[in-house]
Each structure stands twice: as C-alpha cells, then as structure tokens.
Amino acid sequence: MPLLEIRNLTVSFDTAAGPFMAVQGIDLSIEPREVLAIVGESGSGKSVAMLAVMGLLPNTATVKADRMAFDGIDLLELSPSERRKIVGKDISMIFQEPIASLNPCFTAGFQIEEVLRFHMGMDRAQRRARATELMKLVGIADPEERLNSFPHQMSGGQCQRVMIAIAIACNPKLLIADEPTTALDVTIQKQILDLLVGLQAKYGMGLIMITHNMGVVAETADRVIVQYKGRKMEEADVLSLFEQPKSNYTRALLSALPENAVGDRLPTISDMLFEPAPSATGAAS
C-alpha cells in the first residue's frame, strides 16, 4: 500500500481576475522508505501541492482531488481537528527559509518540546530528554546549551537542523522537505542533505524533496516527478531521468545546468520548448 496516494489533485486560488489554477490534475504516490523528488521552477505548483496535503493553504484556495489518502486514511474526509493530529506527527514538513520559519520569540528547545507536548503528551522531564536527544541526532554541538538559544543566535544551517529536529520529533512516516537547502551555502547544503538522507534510511521514513536544483535531485532521489505550470511533465526513476529524459521540458531543465553549457551560451527553457503552452504530451508517465 502506498504511504501517500494522490489522484487528480487540483488546487485553485480565487483572485480578482478569476480563479488561478496552481495545480492541475497531479497524480502522485510514494511508498514507505522511498525518496521522491518533485522538481520544477517557481510557480510550477510543487509547494502548493504539498501544502494541500498538509492542509496549510489559506481560505482562498480550493482543493479538489479524486483521492488523497495517507497510510490508508482519507485526508479529504477528515475534520480539521482530526487532521491536525496527523499533521506534524505522522506527516511533517521542513520549509525553505530556516530562520524565518522558526518563531523568533521562543527558544529552539521550547519549539521542539511544543510538538512533543501536543502530539506525544510527554511530561516536562521526558520532553527535555527527548529534545536533547533530537538535537544530538541532527548534529548540533552542545545540545543542552543550544536548547536555550533563540533563532537569531544561530546560523542558517543550525536553524535548519532545529527545523529538522522538530519535524522528526514524533518519528513521522512521511517527511516533506520544501527546498530545504536553497537558502544555504554549498558546504552546509551537503551536510543537511546527508543528514536528511541518513535519517530517512535510519528510520525508514518516506521523504519528499521539493527542489529546483537538479544537483540535489541527483544526490538524493530514488524517483523524480518533473512539474511545470501545475502539470506533471514526467515521472521516472532518477537514473533514467538523467540518462534519457522523455519530455522536452526535462531536457531543457537539464541543459540549462551551467556545467552542461556548450560553447558560450546556455540554452534556456524558451529555446527548447517548441509549443507556446506546454501540455503533458511527450511526457509519458
């Protein structure tokens, strides 16, 4: 049974100019212990699709799907309070801007313990012990001391580690990482990616990596979904995606990598896409 199964997901936002379709009919499934990467540019709907799973979209969004099931539970049927018991516990998410996504008013320790109190019902001493253990697990030096640090006292890489600690606090079955390393330096990026993949293997989580960096995809994923303007362009396992990309859009993305530059100019997406409005044709799934 797939861990997360989504069929024909559509998300639209009400705007002054009428409804805007951010996600148009995405199918997606992830097995336990699998690393799935969703690749696309900004505006391709990759974050919105995952926010819809988490139920974190604003009221202006309309989410429709034929099926959206997590571990056999139909997420569309759940009441908001039932859903909150799953989100943050069995499914958790890491966001792009580590410093901005932590609350500046509370210490790192408080924010880790908050999850443990809400979902696990631990008492104070248990929470402290577990939080210390988590800080050690994500590789923060002097964990006890750092529990009392505020986000502004830590670097971007450390804040991202705290975010990961919060996300894995309740041993989730599925971890969604939304551009976890975009705001970080390459050396720190490497450490965070190694940490995420290591934790995924150790605890057998499903991991969804949302990214626009093909390098990150190549280093982490088992299977890849390429998305463009709210539609799925291609789905393939990582090796065949890089060896034989099927859709024009994937080919364009790969050739826009600076290391693949031929001669003086980089090919851009508009050079490569022949039809003005790309459809899913040529993107066999």
Next chain:
Amino acid sequence: MSVTVLEGKNIVRDYHVGGGLFRPSRTVHAVKGVSFSVDKGKTLAIVGESGCGKSTLARIITLIDPATAGELFIDGNKVDIARNGLSKEMRRKVQIVFQNPYGSLNPRQKIGDVLGEPLLINTDRPADERRDLAMKMLKKVGLGPEHYNRYPHMFSGGQRQRIAIARALMLNPSLLVLDEPVSALDLSVQAQVLNLLADLQDEFELTYVFISHDLSVVRYIADDVMVMYYGEAVEYGSRDEVFADPKHSYTKTLFAATPRADVASIKARLAKKRAA
C-alpha cells in the same frame, strides 16, 4: 596589450564591534590582506561561504566602504575614499548588482524612475534625454518600453534582476560588481540572466567581479577565480588551474560538496545505497 581595470593590493578591512557596559569592544578582521587584479573585459569570480568576507570585499571594490589598509586602483588611478571622498567620475565607473532583486528596488518607484535616477544624480542631462536612455537600456536587457511605467512588484524575480542590471549600466560603468546575482533565481531564469551578462560584457567590454558560492556558475562565467576563507584568499588563479588542480584543502571541500548531476555519480550513489 591588456589594460588592468581593477587592482587591489593587500586590502584589509576591520570592523569594530562596540562593547556594552560589561562587554569589551572587539575587532573583527573581515578581510585580511587580499590582492587581485582584473583586466578589461574579463571576469574575476570570488567564491566562498557566508561570512568569509566576500561581500565586504565587494563593498570596498564598489567604493561603498573604505578599506582599513591596502591600496585600490581603478583604471590605474589610486582611490582612497576615506581620505579624498568620492568623485562623480569614480561613482560612474563602478556599479554593483545586489543579490536579492526583491530587496534592492524601491517598491514605490516606477521602473523609469529607477533607471533615470543614476543620471539625475550624477549627470546634468535633461529629462527627455534621461527618458530616451532609460528606454534604450530597457530594450538592451530584454524588457520593453511598456515596462517603463510599471512598479517593481509587477515583475518576476528574473525581470527584476534585469532591471537591477539595467540600472547599474545606465552610467556606462567600466567595472560591474555582481554580488550573487543569480543565487535567488530559478535554474532556467538563471541561465537567461547569465546569457544576458555574457552578451552585455561583449557589447560594452565590461569587466565583472562576480561573487558567488555556486561553483557550477563560476566555472561557466569566470576567467579567474579567487577562493576566500575566513577573510583570506586561499586560492587564486585562472579558472582552469583552480578547477583542474585545487591546492588548498578548503577548495577541495568546496568541490566535494557541490552536488553533481551526471549519470556516473548517480549510478555510484545508487550502487552504494543498494550495498548498504
């Protein structure tokens, strides 16, 4: 014979962090004696992680902050803004493009005014000439005359970075400092902006100082590469030298950390995973 546009000798920059009532003041050595030179029409890339002093160096080169010690030559003339101040002529020669295109444009200023302002401040051209020049520059960077009266929020990230580049070019500078110009952009937009920079360099014989932490971009655009680590230049040489044979251990770490998107390394990773 090539002309050296920019030369720095032993540039040092210290910042004094003021102490509080119970805390002594201390000095942060942000840049510790860096030397470099760039010829006309070439690109020097400065690579390093955050906090290594590369943006401080960019501010010194752009004549925003003075260096604490060391000599800076632009077009062969020694510049010392701490002592002599800055002339309009010097301001015209060096321009900068910042990292975040969302933060570096005034949200209440129309694009036409953004582009006209450098001319208004530094030259005495009349309004209609300023307007013509701004229109021409918009076309140069791949935007149209219809964008003249729009506000920054109506543009995407890539378009805004084009506007920031256009603004920097309004005064015909000879040296352009690019402080992580593409790190906030998507892959395909990044490719467009890099192409634009390459075209503009050919057209105006611009000299670039390109600051980045993305080695694949550096390899594509740079002629010379300088790697900085804790305020020191640990490696400096031509692109091919540095990429083929990195000497310092930090440079090697940096290369090892860059994600590789080729089939061979994916195969190696998957094989390792299966074995584990």
